[in-house]
Amino acid sequence: MLNFNYRIPTEVFFGEGQLKVLGNQIRRYGSKLLLVYGGGSIKKMGLYANVIELLQSADIPFWELSGVEPNPRVTSVRKGIDLCRKNEIDFILAVGGGSTIDCAKIIAAGFYYSSDPWDLMIGKAKIEKALPLGTILTLAATGSEMDPMAVISNPETHQKVGIGHPSLSPVFSILDPTYTFSVPKNQTAAGTADIMSHVFESYFSKTRSAFLQSRLAEGILKTCIRYGPQAMENPEDYEARANLMWASSLAINGLLSYGKERKWTVHPIEHELSAYYDITHGVGLAVLTPHWMEYVLSEQTVDTFKEYGVNVWGLNPQDNAFAAARQAIAKTREFFVSLGLPTSLHEINIPEDKLEVMARAATKSGPLGEFRPVNAEDVLQILRAAL
Amino acid sequence: MLNFNYRIPTEVFFGEGQLKVLGNQIRRYGSKLLLVYGGGSIKKMGLYANVIELLQSADIPFWELSGVEPNPRVTSVRKGIDLCRKNEIDFILAVGGGSTIDCAKIIAAGFYYSSDPWDLMIGKAKIEKALPLGTILTLAATGSEMDPMAVISNPETHQKVGIGHPSLSPVFSILDPTYTFSVPKNQTAAGTADIMSHVFESYFSKTRSAFLQSRLAEGILKTCIRYGPQAMENPEDYEARANLMWASSLAINGLLSYGKERKWTVHPIEHELSAYYDITHGVGLAVLTPHWMEYVLSEQTVDTFKEYGVNVWGLNPQDNAFAAARQAIAKTREFFVSLGLPTSLHEINIPEDKLEVMARAATKSGPLGEFRPVNAEDVLQILRAAL
Numbered sequence: 001m002l003n004f005n006y007r008i009p010t011e012v013f014f015g016e017g018q019l020k021v022l023g024n025q026i027r028r029y030g031s032k033l034l035l036v037y038g039g040g041s042i043k044k045m046g047l048y049a050n051v052i053e054l055l056q057s058a059d060i061p062f063w064e065l066s067g068v069e070p071n072p073r074v075t076s077v078r079k080g081i082d083l084c085r086k087n088e089i090d091f092i093l094a095v096g097g098g099s100t101i102d103c104a105k106i107i108a109a110g111f112y113y114s115s116d117p118w119d120l121m122i123g124k125a126k127i128e129k130a131l132p133l134g135t136i137l138t139l140a141a142t143g144s145e146m147d148p149m150a151v152i153s154n155p156e157t158h159q160k161v162g163i164g165h166p167s168l169s170p171v172f173s174i175l176d177p178t179y180t181f182s183v184p185k186n187q188t189a190a191g192t193a194d195i196m197s198h199v200f201e202s203y204f205s206k207t208r209s210a211f212l213q214s215r216l217a218e219g220i221l222k223t224c225i226r227y228g229p230q231a232m233e234n235p236e237d238y239e240a241r242a243n244l245m246w247a248s249s250l251a252i253n254g255l256l257s258y259g260k261e262r263k264w265t266v267h268p269i270e271h272e273l274s275a276y277y278d279i280t281h282g283v284g285l286a287v288l289t290p291h292w293m294e295y296v297l298s299e300q301t302v303d304t305f306k307e308y309g310v311n312v313w314g315l316n317p318q319d320n321a322f323a324a325a326r327q328a329i330a331k332t333r334e335f336f337v338s339l340g341l342p343t344s345l346h347e348i349n350i351p352e353d354k355l356e357v358m359a360r361a362a363t364k365s366g367p368l369g370e371f372r373p374v375n376a377e378d379v380l381q382i383l384r385a386a387l
Numbered sequence: 388m389l390n391f392n393y394r395i396p397t398e399v400f401f402g403e404g405q406l407k408v409l410g411n412q413i414r415r416y417g418s419k420l421l422l423v424y425g426g427g428s429i430k431k432m433g434l435y436a437n438v439i440e441l442l443q444s445a446d447i448p449f450w451e452l453s454g455v456e457p458n459p460r461v462t463s464v465r466k467g468i469d470l471c472r473k474n475e476i477d478f479i480l481a482v483g484g485g486s487t488i489d490c491a492k493i494i495a496a497g498f499y500y501s502s503d504p505w506d507l508m509i510g511k512a513k514i515e516k517a518l519p520l521g522t523i524l525t526l527a528a529t530g531s532e533m534d535p536m537a538v539i540s541n542p543e544t545h546q547k548v549g550i551g552h553p554s555l556s557p558v559f560s561i562l563d564p565t566y567t568f569s570v571p572k573n574q575t576a577a578g579t580a581d582i583m584s585h586v587f588e589s590y591f592s593k594t595r596s597a598f599l600q601s602r603l604a605e606g607i608l609k610t611c612i613r614y615g616p617q618a619m620e621n622p623e624d625y626e627a628r629a630n631l632m633w634a635s636s637l638a639i640n641g642l643l644s645y646g647k648e649r650k651w652t653v654h655p656i657e658h659e660l661s662a663y664y665d666i667t668h669g670v671g672l673a674v675l676t677p678h679w680m681e682y683v684l685s686e687q688t689v690d691t692f693k694e695y696g697v698n699v700w701g702l703n704p705q706d707n708a709f710a711a712a713r714q715a716i717a718k719t720r721e722f723f724v725s726l727g728l729p730t731s732l733h734e735i736n737i738p739e740d741k742l743e744v745m746a747r748a749a750t751k752s753g754p755l756g757e758f759r760p761v762n763a764e765d766v767l768q769i770l771r772a773a774l
Contacts, residue, residue: 002402003405006397006398006399007398010393011393012391015389015391016390209630210630212606215607215609216637219606222602223598226598242646246599258401259629314704
C-alpha cells in the first residue's frame with residue numbers, strides 16, 4: 001500500500017427530503033449566491049421551484065446561470081465568473097449532474113483568477129483558491145459532488161481537460177435519490193458505466209498490496225451490476241437509485257484510490273472522443289472499456305482480471321487464469337450491452353479519420369496509466385479495435 | 388437505505404514516515420500541548436523519543452500524561468483535565484491505541500465542563516465542545532483514530548460507558564503501520580476481532596436495502612481474515628499491518644453504518660464483561676460473537692447470515708440457508724480459535740455469579756440492537772451459552 005493523505009471534506013446530506021438543510025448550509029458559507037444549472041429537467045421535476053422557494057424564504061439573494069452543456073464549455077464558465085464579479089457573489093450552488101457541478105467548480109476557482117479561466121485548465125495558471133460551492137445532485141454518475149475534480153471542454157480547440165484542486169471539493173452536497181427518478185434509461189445506463197469506469201481506473205492497478213481498497217471497489221461494482229438494470233426497469237425504485245447515487249460518490253471521492261497510484265487510462269482516451277464528437281461521457285467509456293481490457297490483458301495483468309472475475313462476477317476460482325480473465329471481460333461487455341449501451345465507435349457515429357489525432361492528443365503528456373501503461377500507438381490500436 | 392448525514396472530518400496521514408507532518412499539523416490547531424500515552428511500549432519502540440524531538444524542534448511546549456490504562460479510567464481523565472487547565476493547554480496529542488485516544492477525547496471534552504467528567508459519560512451533562520485532538524496510532528483495533536466515540540471505565544461503579552460527539556473526532560491522525568510491528572500476537576488477534584466486531588455490528592442489520600454498505604463491510608471482513616493471521620505470523624509484514632490499520636479506521640468511521648440503524652449489541656454486552664473483570668475488549672468480543680450469532684439466528688435473520696457465509700467465507704450459494712448460516716458461524720468461531728482467541732468465559736476466568744447483574748446492566752436503557760433486539764433475559768442466555 002502506498003502512502004496517502006486522506007481528506008474528504010464534503011458533508012453529504014443523503015436521502016429523501018434532505019433539501020430542508022439547504023438554507024442553513026448556505027448561510028454557513030455565504031450570503032449572495034449564484035445558482036448554476038443545465039437544461040430544463042430541474043424545472044420539469046419541480047426541484048427548481050423548491051430551491052427558489054427555499055432561497056427566498058431564507059432571504060438569500062441569488063443570480064442564475066442556466067443552460068450549462070452536457071460537456072460543459074468554458075464559455076459557460078466565463079459567463080458564470082462575470083455574474084459572480086458583477087454581483088459580489090460569495091457562494092455557488094450547482095443543481096444538476098456532473099457537468100453542471102464541474103462548470104460551477106471552475107467558476108468558483110476562476111473567480112479568483114484575473115485572466116481567462118481556460119488558463120487554469122491547461123496549466124498556464126494554477127488554481128489557488130475557490131469560492132465555496134454546494135451541490136444538489138440529480139444524476140448518479142461522475143462523483144463530482146464529493147471530489148475535487150472538474151472537466152471542462154473547449155470546442156474551439158477540440159480539448160476536454162480535467163483538473164483537480166482541494167479547494168474544488170464541494171462544502172456540502174445534497175443527495176436525494178428521488179431527484180434521479182426522472183433520469184431517462186439511456187442516461188441511467190451511461191451513468192452506471194461512468195461509475196464502473198471510475199472504479200476500474202483504480203481497481204486495475206499494479207499496487208496489489210492495497211488489498212482492502214480492491215475489496216471495497218468490488219463492492220461498488222457489485223452495486224452497479226445489481227442496481228443499474230433495476231433502476232432502468234423501474235425508474236422510481238428508491239433502493240436502486242439510492243445505492244447507485246451513493247456508489248457514484250464513493251467510486252471517486254478517494255476511498256478506492258488511496259494507497260494506489262492515480263494514473264488513469266480510459267477516461268483520458270474518452271475525453272478525446274467527447275472533445276471531438278460531443279458524445280455522452282459514459283457511453284464513450286462503455287465502448288472503450290472492454291477493448292482496453294482486452295488490449296492490456298497479459299501475463300502481468302491476468303491475475304487481477306481473474307480476481308475481478310471471481311469476486312465480482314462469481315466465476316470459479318479454480319478456472320484457468322486467462323480463461324477466467326477473458327470471461328470476466330466478456331461479462332463486462334455483456335453487461336453494458338444489457339444496459340443498451342453501444343460496444344463500438346461506429347454505433348456512435350465516430351469514423352476512423354481522427355483516431356490518430358486523438359491517440360496522440362490523449363498521450364501528449366506521456367503514456368497513460370500504470371497498470372499497463374499505454375502510449376499513442378497502444379491507444380490507436382485500442383481505438384481501432386473499438387471501431 | 389435510511390437517510391444519513393455524512394461527515395468524516397479527520398485528516399489521515401497514512402504510511403511509513405508520515406510522522407514528519409506532526410509539527411505543521413499541530414501548529415494549525417494549537418500552541419501548547421498535552422501528550423497522552425499509556426505504558427512504556429512507545430518508549431521501547433523509539434516513537435516517544437521521535438515525537439519529543441519533533442515537538443522540541445518545532446518549539447511546541449508540552450506536558451505529559453502517561454500511564455493511561457488498557458481500559459482507560461476516569462481517574463486518568465481527571466488528571467489530564469487538571470494538567471490542561473493548570474498549563475493553559477490548547478491541543479491534545481494521543482500516542483497509542485484506542486484506550487489512550489479515548490482517554491484523550493474525554494480530557495478534551497472535560498476541559499470545557501466545570502464539574503466531574505464522569506457526568507459527561509453517564510448523561511448527567513452534555514458534551515458541548517472539545518479541545519482539538521490529534522493522534523498517532525500504535526494499535527489497529529478500536530478505530531478511535533477516525534471516529535467521534537470514546538469509552539471510559541469507572542472501576543468504583545463497575546461501569547464502562549461509551550459516548551459520542553462530533554467534537555471528539557480527531558482533527559488529524561498519523562497512521563504508520565510500522566508502529567504496529569511490535570504489537571504482540573495476542574494483541575494483534577484481539578485487535579483483529581475488535582475490527583471484525585465493529586463490522587458485524589453494522590453488517591447484521593435489518594436494513595438490507597443498504598446493499599452497498601454491506602458489500603463494503605464484506606471487503607473489510609475479508610481483509611481481517613486475510614491479514615490477521617499474516618500479521619501474527621510475521622509481525623513486520625508491512626502489507627498486513629497496513630491493511631489491518633486502514634481496516635480498523637474504516638470499520639467504524641461511519642462508512643459502514645451510514646444508511647443503517649446504529650444500534651449495537653455485542654459491544655455493550657462486552658463492556659459489562661470488561662467493566663467487571665478488566666479483560667481485553669477484543670478478547671471479550673471474540674468470546675461473545677459466535678454465541679450471539681447462534682442465539683439470534685432465525686427465519687428472520689438467516690438470509691443475512693447466509694449472505695455473510697457466501698460473500699465472506701466463500702460458501703456455496705446453492706446451500707440451504709440454515710446450513711450455510713450455521714457454517715458461516717462455525718467459520719467465524721474457527722477463525723477466532725485459529726488466532727488463539729478463547730471461545731468461552733471460563734477460559735478468561737469469568738464465573739457464572741455476575742452474569743445476571745451484567746445482563747441487566749447491559750440492557751438498562753432497553754433492548755440492544757435492531758437486527759434481532761435482545762433484552763436482559765436474552766443477554767443472560769447468550770452469556771450462559773458462552774460459559
